[in-house]
Amino acid sequence: MPKVIVFGSMNMDLSIDAPRVPAAGETLVGSHFMTAAGGKGANQAVAAARLGADVRMVAAVGADGFGDELTAGLAAAGVDVSLVRHVADQTTGVAVILRTAGENRIVLHAGANHALDADDVVSDLRRIGEKNDILVTQGECDPAATEAALREAHDLGLYTVFNPAPARPAPDDLWSCVDLVCLNETECQIMCGVLPSDDDACLAAARRLRELGSGAVAITLGAAGSFGLDADGPVRVPAAPTVVVDTTGAGDTFIGALAAGRARSFSLAESMDWGARAAALAVSRLGAQPSIPTADEVGAAR
Numbered sequence: 001m002p003k004v005i006v007f008g009s010m011n012m013d014l015s016i017d018a019p020r021v022p023a024a025g026e027t028l029v030g031s032h033f034m035t036a037a038g039g040k041g042a043n044q045a046v047a048a049a050r051l052g053a054d055v056r057m058v059a060a061v062g063a064d065g066f067g068d069e070l071t072a073g074l075a076a077a078g079v080d081v082s083l084v085r086h087v088a089d090q091t092t093g094v095a096v097i098l099r100t101a102g103e104n105r106i107v108l109h110a111g112a113n114h115a116l117d118a119d120d121v122v123s124d125l126r127r128i129g130e131k132n133d134i135l136v137t138q139g140e141c142d143p144a145a146t147e148a149a150l151r152e153a154h155d156l157g158l159y160t161v162f163n164p165a166p167a168r169p170a171p172d173d174l175w176s177c178v179d180l181v182c183l184n185e186t187e188c189q190i191m192c193g194v195l196p197s198d199d200d201a202c203l204a205a206a207r208r209l210r211e212l213g214s215g216a217v218a219i220t221l222g223a224a225g226s227f228g229l230d231a232d233g234p235v236r237v238p239a240a241p242t243v244v245v246d247t248t249g250a251g252d253t254f255i256g257a258l259a260a261g262r263a264r265s266f267s268l269a270e271s272m273d274w275g276a277r278a279a280a281l282a283v284s285r286l287g288a289q290p291s292i293p294t295a296d297e298v299g300a301a302r
Contacts, residue, residue: 001053001054001263001264002054002130002132002133002134002159002262002263003053003054003055003056003128003130003133003134003263004045004048004049004053004054004055004056004133004134004136004259004260004263005055005056005058005125005128005129005133005134005135005136005153005158006041006042006044006045006048006055006056006057006058006059006079006135006136006137006259007041007058007059007116007121007124007125007135007136007137007141007145007146007149008039008040008041008042008044008045008057008058008059008136008137008138008140008141009039009040009041009042009059009093009110009113009138009140009141010037010039010041010042010057010059010060010061010067010070010071010074010084010092010093010112010113011038011039011042011070011092011093011094011095011108011113011140012035012036012037012038012066012069012070012092012093012094012095013035013036013037013038013094013095013097013248013287013288014033014035014094014095014096014097015033015034015035015036015095015096015097015098015099015104015246015248015287016030016031016032016033016034016097016098016099017030017031017032017099017100018030018098018099018100019100020100020101021098021100021105032099032286034286034287036248036286036287036288036289036290037069037070037073037074037287037288037289037290038095038248038249038287038288038289039059039070039093039095039113039140040138040140040163040165040252041057041059041136041137041138041140041141042057042059042070042074042289043249043252043253043256043288043289043292044136044138044163044252044255044256044259045057045074045077045079045136045256046073046074046077046079046256046289046292047252047253047255047256047257047260047278047292048136048256048257048259048260048263049077049078049079049256050077050078050256050292050293050294050295051256051257051260051261051274051278051294051295051298052260052263052264052295053134053259053260053263053264054080054263055078055079055080056079056080056082056083056128057074057079057080057081057083057084058083058084058116058121058124058125058149059083059084059085059113059116059141060084060085060086060087060090060112060113060115060116061084061085061086061087061092061093061111061112062086062087062088062090062091062092062111062112063086063087063088064091064092066091066092066094067086067092067112068086070092071084071086073289077289083124083128085112085115085116085120087112087115090111090112090115091109091111091112092111092112093108093109093110093111093112093113093140094108094109094111095107095108095109096109097248099246099248102244102245102246102247103247104246104247104248108140110140110141113140113141113142114141114142116141116142116145117142117144117145118142118144118145118147118148118149120145121145121148121149121152122148122149122152125149125152125153125156125158126152126156129152129153129156129158130156130157130158131156131157131158132157132158132159133158133159134158134159134160134161134259134262134263135149135150135153135158135159135160135161136161136163136255136256136259137149137150137160137161137162137163138162138163138164138165139163139164139165139166139167139168140165140166143168147170147171147174150162150174150177150178151174151177153177154176154177154179159179159180159262160177160178160179160180161179161180161181161182161255161258161259161262162178162180162181162182162214163181163182163183163251163255164181164183164187164190164191165183165184165187165251166187167183167186167187167190167191168190169190169191170191172212172213173213174213175209175212175213175214176213177213178213178214178215179214179215179216180214180215180216180217180218180230180258180262180268181209181214181216181217181218182217182218182219182220182251182254182255182258183218183219183220184219184220184221184222184251185197185219185220185221185222188205188209188219189205191209192205192208192209192212193208194208196219196221196227199227199236202219202221202227203227203229203234205217205219206219206227206228206229206234207229210229215230215231216228216229216230216231216268217229217230218254218258218268218272220251220254221239222239223239224238224239225237225238225239225276226239226254226272226275226276228268228269228272230268232267232268232269235268235269235272237269237272237273237276238276239276239279239280240276240277240279240280241280242280242281242283242284243284244283244284245283245284245285245286246283246285246286246287246291247283248287248288248291249282249287249288249289249291249292250279250282250283251279252288252292253275253278253279253282253291253292253293254272254275254276254278254279255275256275256278256292257271257274257275257278257279257298258271258272258275260274260295261274261275274298277298277299278292278293278298281293281297281298
């Protein structure tokens with residue numbers, strides 16, 4: 001089975017419930033404070049590993065307690081952490097999350113997530129990457145390093161999955177190095193100029209992203225499910241039934257399922273269905289990584 005190599009962020013999430021968003025200068029009484037392992041890269045790595053993939057993490061954390069805890073948590077989930085650097089002059093990335101009415105508002109401090117440069121990542125990919133392996137990367141690390149990872153993985157014959165979150169414009173010639181782009185509605189509008197507000201708009205957006213050069217597209221639509229497009233045509237997958245407790249990590253769980261599904265030779269439609277059911281379980285629980293289900297919990301692809 002091909003490996004899944006994740007180049008991405010590792011954060012400690014500090015989250016709290018609030019009855020509403022406080023006004024400027026206002027203090028509210030919150031509840032259910034928790035710390036939990038997070039970071040889009042780490043979340044996606046854990047999701048892929050729990051769904052049965054052989055996962056390697058390329059990342060950096062600070063030489064601090066949060067970094068040690070995050071690395072140990074990834075290892076416990078079955079992720080190979082031998083390429084996670086502990087950087088002495090940086091703090092581990094942190095996400096401060098306010099949970100209100102089932103939605104999240106997040107403030108990020110990148111910290112060590114920007115410590116790796118293009119040369120670091122290219123060197124790691126050349127060391128461990130093999131043809132048909134899967135690279136997963138996002139937008140929370142150094143942009144130049146992320147672009148270099150996609151280009152090098154493409155040259156090495158890896159299947160590349162790009163999650164542009166947070167979204168920023170990408171160089172035109174980068175898209176030909178992307179085999180699958182997975183993004184939400186807001187990110188989609190930023191990346192291609194089309195808001196996927198209904199199925200027709202989803203198709204227009206997905207076609208635009210493929211015209212830019214991406215091989216396939218998966219657009220996540222929250223409670224409305226997801227929309228995909230590849231060479232076989234459009235795919236529409238409804239959200240799986242669930243009770244929403246915390247949406248943190250739902251999109252990352254979906255992306256981890258896409259990568260693990262690719263490693264198992266699932267079609268895009270099968271991987272998206274698997275991801276929908278995995279994400280439904282994740283949002284029914286608190287936390288990012290603690291909420292991510294296993295393959296046994298999700299069940300076989302349909």
